[in-house]
Amino acid sequence: MASVLSRRLGKRSLLGARVLGPPGAAPPLEPQAELLEGAAPQPFLASKDTSCQEQPKELLKAPGTSGLQQVAFQPGQKVCVWYGGQECTGLVERHSWAEDKVTVWLLDQKLQICCKAEEVWPAELQSPIPQAPPPEQGTQAPAYRPVSRNIDVPKRKSDAVEMDEMMAAMVLTSLSCSPVVQSPPGVETNFSGEERGPGADARPWDQLPSPGSVPLLVSVFGPWETLSSAFCWNSVKVMYKCLWPNCGKVLRSIVGIKRHVKALHLGDSVDSGQFKREEDFYYTEVQTKEEAAAAGGPAADPAPSPSLTSPPLAILPPPPPKAQSSGPDHPGLESYLPSGALSKSAPGSFWHIQADHAYQALPSFQIPVSPHIYTSISWAAAPSTASSLSPVRSRSLSFSEPQQPPPAMKSHLIVTSSPRAQSSTRKARGEAKKCRKVYGIEHRDQWCTACRWKKACQRFLD
DNA sequence: TATGCCGGGTC
DNA sequence: GACCCGGCATA
Ligand SMILES: [Zn+2]
Numbered sequence: 207m208a209s210v211l212s213r214r215l216g217k218r219s220l221l222g223a224r225v226l227g228p229p230g231a232a233p234p235l236e237p238q239a240e241l242l243e244g245a246a247p248q249p250f251l252a253s254k255d256t257s258c259q260e261q262p263k264e265l266l267k268a269p270g271t272s273g274l275q276q277v278a279f280q281p282g283q284k285v286c287v288w289y290g291g292q293e294c295t296g297l298v299e300r301h302s303w304a305e306d307k308v309t310v311w312l313l314d315q316k317l318q319i320c321c322k323a324e325e326v327w328p329a330e331l332q333s334p335i336p337q338a339p340p341p342e343q344g345t346q347a348p349a350y351r352p353v354s355r356n357i358d359v360p361k362r363k364s365d366a367v368e369m370d371e372m373m374a375a376m377v378l379t380s381l382s383c384s385p386v387v388q389s390p391p392g393v394e395t396n397f398s399g400e401e402r403g404p405g406a407d408a409r410p411w412d413q414l415p416s417p418g419s420v421p422l423l424v425s426v427f428g429p430w431e432t433l434s435s436a437f438c439w440n441s442v443k444v445m446y447k448c449l450w451p452n453c454g455k456v457l458r459s460i461v462g463i464k465r466h467v468k469a470l471h472l473g474d475s476v477d478s479g480q481f482k483r484e485e486d487f488y489y490t491e492v493q494t495k496e497e498a499a500a501a502g503g504p505a506a507d508p509a510p511s512p513s514l515t516s517p518p519l520a521i522l523p524p525p526p527p528k529a530q531s532s533g534p535d536h537p538g539l540e541s542y543l544p545s546g547a548l549s550k551s552a553p554g555s556f557w558h559i560q561a562d563h564a565y566q567a568l569p570s571f572q573i574p575v576s577p578h579i580y581t582s583i584s585w586a587a588a589p590s591t592a593s594s595l596s597p598v599r600s601r602s603l604s605f606s607e608p609q610q611p612p613p614a615m616k617s618h619l620i621v622t623s624s625p626r627a628q629s630s631t632r633k634a635r636g637e638a639k640k641c642r643k644v645y646g647i648e649h650r651d652q653w654c655t656a657c658r659w660k661k662a663c664q665r666f667l668d
Numbered sequence: 669t670a671t672g673c674c675g676g677g678t679c
Numbered sequence: 680g681a682c683c684c685g686g687c688a689t690a
Contacts, residue, residue, distance in 0.1 A: 640672065659682060662673055 279308050284329040289319060295329055447490050638666045 279285060279301040289312060296312040296319075306323045446463035448455040450471040457463040640663040641653035650658060654665035 642671065655681090657672085660673060660684065 279323070279328075285327060288325050289315065449490050638663075640666045 279298040281298055281300060283298040285296060285298055285308070295314065298308055299311050299318065300309040301323065302308070307320050308323050308325075309318060309320045311318050445456045445458055446460055448457075448463060448466055448471070453471065455463075455466055457466060641657035642663075644666065645652040654663055656662055656664040
């Protein structure tokens with residue numbers, strides 16, 4: 207049992223598992239405004255000090271440089287501005303023509319932001335860009351941006367562009383590395399990454415979404431988010447966070463978190479049947495930047511899935527370079543943890559459904575841990591050529607964790623070195639309790655499909 | 669002996 | 680492909 211436990215733990219990982227808040231609930235990433243508030247040094251803002259001064263002289267020459275309406279905003283004028291992905295109303299504090307920037311006091315947010323004049327329009331007008339809030343001030347200048355502007359563009363772009371390029375590179379890197387990444391609902395891209403081995407056993411009961419068909423879920427959140435996640439690659443510290451609703455306690459050790467979950471949430475009475483090791487389901491690994499407490503990458507692998515805890519086989523073709531691990535949970539994300547995603551129902555019954563669906567060739571094995579958090583898992587049958595002997599079913603998670611020697615590998619080694627040599631293709635029986643044992647023969651209808659068919663259990667993986 | 673599941677069969 | 684089951688290996 208302990209070994210099973212360790213296997214489970216060994217499988218837990220965040221890498222590649224991206225946890226996203228829904229678009230609506232995403233913490234608004236408004237670098238500009240935040241920076242402005244926090245007075246963090248930034249090129250853009252550094253130059254702002256002077257740029258946002260009143261420069262009445264400019265009033266005469268600025269208008270007309272582009273085909274767009276250049277409105278002179280008067281201090282105190284009520285305007286609308288895109289902020290946080292929505293249209294906000296505010297009052298003009300300053301309008302700098304030199305920089306073409308307007309300092310606006312947002313009424314709703316009660317904060318001051320400095321943004322480009324294009325992004326501001328009089329409150330009585332329609333939004334100039336109704337459906338496209340100015341994204342991060344990056345590579346894409348809004349179409350309406352005056353192109354002949356020669357005052358500020360280069361200055362504050364250089365860094366931003368550099369950043370964007372870095373971000374793009376990182377995103378691409380992570381995409382190319384990660385078999386499956388996450389995406390906000392609605393954005394899915396197919397890609398074919400890792401393939402089932404040519405010799406892969408294509409039995410229906412093993413039929414897990416071949417990565418080729420797994421909808422690639424790409425995070426198209428803000429580059430900032432991606433970037434921050436990517437940065438979390440470096441010097442991250444692994445912590446364990448309690449997923450119990452409204453808890454979110456973070457501990458440094460697995461033991462600690464398990465004890466916490468067990469003691470506080472499960473009440474030590476978990477020892478029977480499927481609820482054994484239930485505490486495993488209620489914590490997740492989070493990675494925290496060593497230096498920064500508030501790392502932003504949303505992430506979590508909250509998946510209370512046995513798959514998570516099942517060992518990644520080392521025989522996967524090119525070991526999928528881990529997708530960028532997501533950073534620690536976004537501070538704000540904690541509050542997104544739904545109350546009840548996990549708690550109410552026993553994990554078993556919860557992903558019971560998921561697993562069965564996966565078994566029945568659901569293309570994507572996603573474990574909705576919450577309406578906002580998904581963990582994607584891709585499966586692949588290990589090519590029988592890869593494992594020297596047996597066509598061991600292998601499961602590749604789109605993420606992995608501090609690579610411990612995959613337990614399955616261990617068992618595999620044991621098998622191969624065993625005197626008996628296990629020459630047959632039969633794999634050693636797992637030690638985990640399977641549906642049959644868990645539910646009993648009388649509840650056969652609760653078994654996973656595989657068990658019902660007398661195939662390798664898909665729900666309780668070894 | 670109970671369990672897990674491979675291999676093969678039927679529909 | 681879904682489903683069933685004989686029979687073997689293993690705990
Ligand atoms: Zn099962």
